[in-house]
Each structure stands twice: as C-alpha cells, then as structure tokens.
Amino acid sequence: MKYILIIGCFIYSMSVFAQYTAIPDPNFENYLEQNGMGDGVPNNGQVLTANINTVTELLVNSLNISDLTGIEDFV
Secondary structure, three states, rough: OOHHHHHHHHHHHHHHOOHHHHEHHHHHHHHHHHHHOOOOOOOOOOEEEEHHHHOOOOOOOOOOOOOOHHHHOOO
C-alpha cells in the first residue's frame, strides 16, 4: 500500500508542474506571445511547452529574430 501511495504522489507531482521552454530572443518570444503560443507573460524569456509542441509551421521571416533557441521543442 505504501508503494502505491508513493507512486501515486510521484505521478501527481509530475503533472502539477508546467514545463517551460526557454526562448531567449525577445522578438521570437514576442511573436509567440502575440500568436497565442506564449505563457501570458511577455518578455520573461520562456513559453509553455504545451503551447508549442503541436506547432508544425512558423512564419517568422522579417521579424528580426537572431536566436532560434527553443525551436527544438516544436514538433
């Protein structure tokens, strides 16, 4: 019984904390925030992974983005 309780607590704790993706380029994060893919907090350098992991296409030309760090969490 103790083992089941520990496993249950572990599974619950994994689902409680949101996973974030670092987006250090402010222009890239701004684009994501404006298009509903952010975490609702502008200029904090991160977005919710759940909001971007189903995106298959981004149109980011002419947005002056110099760092695509975080793009690996997109599909």
